Amino acid sequence: MNTAQRLQSVKEYYFSSKLREVKQLITAGKPIINMGIGSPDLRPNQEVLQALVSSLEDQSAHQYQSYQGIPELRTAISAFYQRHYQVSLDADKEILPLMGSKEGIMHISMAYLNKGDKVLVPNPGYPTYSSVSKLLEAEIMAYPLDEKKNWCVDFEWLEQQDMSEVKLMWVNYPNMPTGAKLSADDYKRLVDFAKSHGILLVNDNPYSFIANDEPTSIMKYVQPTDPVLELNSISKTFNMAGWRVGMLVGAADTLQEVLKVKSNMDSGMFYGIQKGAAKALALSTNWFEEQNTVYNKRKDLVCKIADHLSLTYNKDSTGMFIWCKIPSDKTADQIVDQLLYEFDIFIAPGHIFGSQGDRFVRFSLCVPEPKIEEALKRVQSR
Ligand SMILES: Cc1ncc(COP(=O)(O)O)c(C=O)c1O
Incomplete structure (x- = not known):
């Protein structure tokens, strides 16, 4: 076949x-x-495991769950963003729990990319940005990150390129694999760049707490109507990679579009996993x-x-x-x-x-x- x-x-x-x-x-x-x-x-954390175990007897523990995650998890994500990044998010509209941030890369791409659309992906970068774009027959435009520029986005290079067909840009700071961080000015410049070229900008942020005492989020620099989303994950932050819990945050209308894809692909995340994730997000x-x-x-x-x-x-x-x-x-x-x-x-x-x-x-x-x-x-x- x-x-x-x-x-x-x-x-x-x-x-x-x-x-x-x-x-x-x-x-x-x-x-x-x-x-x-x-x-x-x-x-x-032991309390997280306990939250999962004790949730197993809850009345709806084994039923299908909401496509948007249980309210307790969304509220925990909102509190987490407020406490650690000083970012306010509406738990009902601006947060979409995911089964790991990796699946979010596919969902966002399916919601926004047509065949032939161009996608900016970092080089070096997490391979999934490119492979998902290729699966959707979008065209990859790899933007170079350079050791000499501390692996930060090279705005001069970007401004020299034709952005007319670019629909989506992936950024990942703190960066994997290089470990580089981005300055506040560079986050702001990125948001301005995306706005001025009409590009949907997504920061993938799963490493903000690891070997880093200044965790931050691109959402600090974003106005409600800006075309900017952030993916985040509990995989690395809370040693829970196998649990498969991530999140997408950003403007309510954009999340609704992504939900059209996601709700046709899964039938909600296991209740106990959501209870454990909510507990993890609240850790001191x-x-x-x-x-x-x-x-x-x-x-x-x-x-x-x-x-x-x-x-x-x-x-x-x-x-x-x-x-x-x-x-x-x-x-x-x-x-x-x-x-x-x-x-x-x-x-x-x-x-x-x-x-x-x-x-x-x-x-x-x-x-x-x-x-x-x-x-x-x-x-x-x-
Ligand atoms: C940059 C980056 N984004 C996303 C992921 C996926 O993380 P998750 O476990 O949340 O799907 C990884 C995992 O290695 C990663 O390195």
């Missing part, structure tokens, strides 16, 4: 295929340390401090590994990855393969995030300290 033509434009997600190989190596007895993927290994600031203490210790160790391999990095970067530049005599694949086959350590090559990542590799901090210490010993052994 021939597949739809659109499938020819995308490959299986890198981690989906590479992790198969890594699993095979593990099955063959290799003691692989996986420093490739950003799946938090730390536990969610101690939670973030505790997580970051762990991440900072891990970061120090990963930096030692990078030093040993003559990789360079910016230690002040945010997020749960260390983005390392490789020496000029090597390729990223050579380093990834060397680590995998000689040292049983899996890391990600930068090129999977776009050509601007060619000279980089990415280490994840989602690995317990003793394992990072073991990885360090392995690389120091030769």
